[in-house]
Amino acid sequence: MSFDSLGRRPGGPAARSRRRFVQGLAAGGAVAGLGLWPRQSWAMQDAGQPNVLSGTHFKLDIGETPMNFTGLTRPAITINGSLPAPLLRWREGDTVTLDVANALPEGSIHGHQTSIHWHGLLLPANMDGVPGLSFDGINRGEAYRYRFDVRQNGTYWYHSHSAFQEQAGLYGAIIIDAAEPEPFRYDRDYVILLSDWTDLDPTLLFDRLKKMAGYDNYYKRTVGDFFDDVQKHGLSATLQNRRMWGEMRMTPTDLSDVNANTYTYLMNGQTALGNWTGLFRSGEKIRLRFINGSSMTHFDVRIPGLKMTVVAADSQYVHPVTVDEFRIATAETFDVIVEPTGQDAFTIFAQDLGRTGFVAGTLAVREGLRAPVPSVDPRPILTMDDMGHGMMGGAGHNMSAMSAGAMAGMDHGSMDHGAAGMQQHPASEAGNPLMDMQTMSPAPKLDDPGIGLRDNGRRVLTYADLKSTFPDPDGREPGRTVELHLTGHMEKFAWSFDGIKFGDAQPLRLNYGERMRIVLVNDTMMTHPIHLHGMWSDLEDADGNFMVRKHTVDMPPGSKRSYRVRADALGRWAYHCHLLYHMEAGMFREVRVEE
Numbered sequence: 398m399s400f401d402s403l404g405r406r407p408g409g410p411a412a413r414s415r416r417r418f419v420q421g422l423a424a425g426g427a428v429a430g431l432g433l434w435p436r437q438s439w440a441m442q443d444a445g446q447p448n449v450l451s452g453t454h455f456k457l458d459i460g461e462t463p464m465n466f467t468g469l470t471r472p473a474i475t476i477n478g479s480l481p482a483p484l485l486r487w488r489e490g491d492t493v494t495l496d497v498a499n500a501l502p503e504g505s506i507h508g509h510q511t512s513i514h515w516h517g518l519l520l521p522a523n524m525d526g527v528p529g530l531s532f533d534g535i536n537r538g539e540a541y542r543y544r545f546d547v548r549q550n551g552t553y554w555y556h557s558h559s560a561f562q563e564q565a566g567l568y569g570a571i572i573i574d575a576a577e578p579e580p581f582r583y584d585r586d587y588v589i590l591l592s593d594w595t596d597l598d599p600t601l602l603f604d605r606l607k608k609m610a611g612y613d614n615y616y617k618r619t620v621g622d623f624f625d626d627v628q629k630h631g632l633s634a635t636l637q638n639r640r641m642w643g644e645m646r647m648t649p650t651d652l653s654d655v656n657a658n659t660y661t662y663l664m665n666g667q668t669a670l671g672n673w674t675g676l677f678r679s680g681e682k683i684r685l686r687f688i689n690g691s692s693m694t695h696f697d698v699r700i701p702g703l704k705m706t707v708v709a710a711d712s713q714y715v716h717p718v719t720v721d722e723f724r725i726a727t728a729e730t731f732d733v734i735v736e737p738t739g740q741d742a743f744t745i746f747a748q749d750l751g752r753t754g755f756v757a758g759t760l761a762v763r764e765g766l767r768a769p770v771p772s773v774d775p776r777p778i779l780t781m782d783d784m785g786h787g788m789m790g791g792a793g794h795n796m797s798a799m800s801a802g803a804m805a806g807m808d809h810g811s812m813d814h815g816a817a818g819m820q821q822h823p824a825s826e827a828g829n830p831l832m833d834m835q836t837m838s839p840a841p842k843l844d845d846p847g848i849g850l851r852d853n854g855r856r857v858l859t860y861a862d863l864k865s866t867f868p869d870p871d872g873r874e875p876g877r878t879v880e881l882h883l884t885g886h887m888e889k890f891a892w893s894f895d896g897i898k899f900g901d902a903q904p905l906r907l908n909y910g911e912r913m914r915i916v917l918v919n920d921t922m923m924t925h926p927i928h929l930h931g932m933w934s935d936l937e938d939a940d941g942n943f944m945v946r947k948h949t950v951d952m953p954p955g956s957k958r959s960y961r962v963r964a965d966a967l968g969r970w971a972y973h974c975h976l977l978y979h980m981e982a983g984m985f986r987e988v989r990v991e992e
Contacts, residue, residue, distance in 0.1 A: 404669040404755040451486035460500040473566035482569025489550040489576040498540040514558040517948035520545040522968025550575035551712025552686040561599030583684035593660040610890040657754025673758035692977040695750040705733040723858035726926035726951035728975040742768040777849030829896040839957035869943035875914035898983030907964035931966040
């Protein structure tokens with residue numbers, strides 16, 4: 398499969414309309430240098446355009462700026478005129494004040510109201526930045542003052558929580574310098590902010606998803622694939638497999654709702670052709686702070702020729718683990734240490750989960766160098782084991798799993814009380830038109846690298862590798878357990894918890910100070926990164942032992958994962974899938990922490 402200079406598969410409608418890429422990768426408003434020198438200075442800068450704001454008082458103006466990443470100029474939402482928004486540099490223990498002004502023009506396609514959410518930060522509910530929950534939003538011509546104590550350190554990010562503004566460019570990085578020495582050493586420090594850009598009005602993209610959810614799925618199985626499967630698995634099993642997928646009205650190639658047929662992937666605001674570059678001297682230790690600020694994209698990241706030692710996940714220190722590759726879900730962050738030596742340039746390569754495109758940058762000893770860009774990996778195919786139906790027999794390409802029709806014919810009452818080993822489901826899922834499948838035998842899958850990453854010859858990070866450097870910060874056993882199912886209907890592009898979309902759901906109520914356990918079960922064939930605002934999510938292993946503290950927990954298809962939450966933040970909080978269009982389509986709940 399070939400890819401164009403922007404890291405997209407040529408031939409889709411987006412690619413056909415944008416074959417001739419004109420100038421302006423950095424000129425498209427992208428900020429070139431997000432490289433940080435610890436302590437000595439804070440960042441490289443574009444000429445005349447500072448991209449790092451430091452201190453304790455900040456003025457952030459949200460407006461529209463024309464951007465050109467593909468050959469077409471489109472209006473983006475920017476802060477102080479830059480995309481990504483300025484990197485904010487704070488210090489742990491300080492109190493920061495941020496005056497955010499809404500300067501969106503009249504008639505903007507992005508609406509008249511805006512907001513900023515400080516992702517992963519612990520702060521009062523009225524500073525969290527979710528319109529309708531924690532505050533009223535910021536109307537055009539108005540400003541809002543965010544003011545809060547900085548109680549943590551590490552790599553974070555911020556983004557709009559208003560409609561689809563995050564998709565249009567309103568996101569940026571936050572670096573919080575630690576009050577105490579960090580448990581690792583490095584010589585240089587770079588932010589790698591990954592994102593996805595579309596020339597489409599994001600509202601129109603959402604409308605298209607509602608009407609044609611499979612629009613970007615160019616990779617449906619062919620007659621040739623059918624005969625290949627007959628050779629591998631036999632005619633009967635292949636026919637049964639095709640019948641099952643047909644009854645579910647799904648396709649095993651539908652890995653992402655929006656991919657590089659629509660998106661152009663960016664690294665620090667530049668396309669692959671823009672070649673974002675971080676400089677190094679041979680033998681230095683380089684800290685790379687990876688942030689997935691995309692709207693809908695999981696990225697698989699590697700640097701051919703370099704090992705990466707993961708030292709922090711979602712800004713929390715972990716026992717170092719050295720890998721060749723890691724998957725980063727939307728909203729997650731990973732800090733890694735690399736030691737480039739032996740060559741003058743190394744490619745930072747991030748391909749999407751569906752293998753439809755990539756973005757690449759470079760670590761180099763001087764500007765202007767490039768290293769070879771690897772080929773995108775083969776396209777993965779979903780199996781019934783992936784979707785939590787492995788108990789029906791087989792592994793890998795399981796050809797004997799339960800079909801949607803068979804599931805629909807089951808007695809949901811008896812299912813709720815559960816045969817041994819079979820997953821129970823809430824009554825709200827029974828006969829629900831907003832759902833097209835249920836998982837029957839979900840598993841934690843903590844040691845699974847993920848779809849498309851298994852047995853690829855590289856050492857791939859898994860959740861099982863992540864161990865916080867500290868014990869359970871609360872120490873109490875959870876006093877109660879809440880189980881929530883991630884549910885959806887692919888054709889209808891309907892997403893929800895327990896089959897109940899946000900507008901019809903009751904808030905999840907927590908008692909202030911309690912320690913409770915949340916169990917998530919993914920009943921869909923999509924991977925969902927789930928984010929709880931205002932509180933940490935302390936991920937457990939399969940035996941219920943504390944593993945790692947995170948703010949975003951990724952949920953692959955057919956997975957069942959649990960984490961502990963300390964309800965130590967009064968107020969109304971958002972709880973949602975961080976795939977933007979899934980959230981907007983209903984996979985969102987309100988959490989209320991009350992005394």
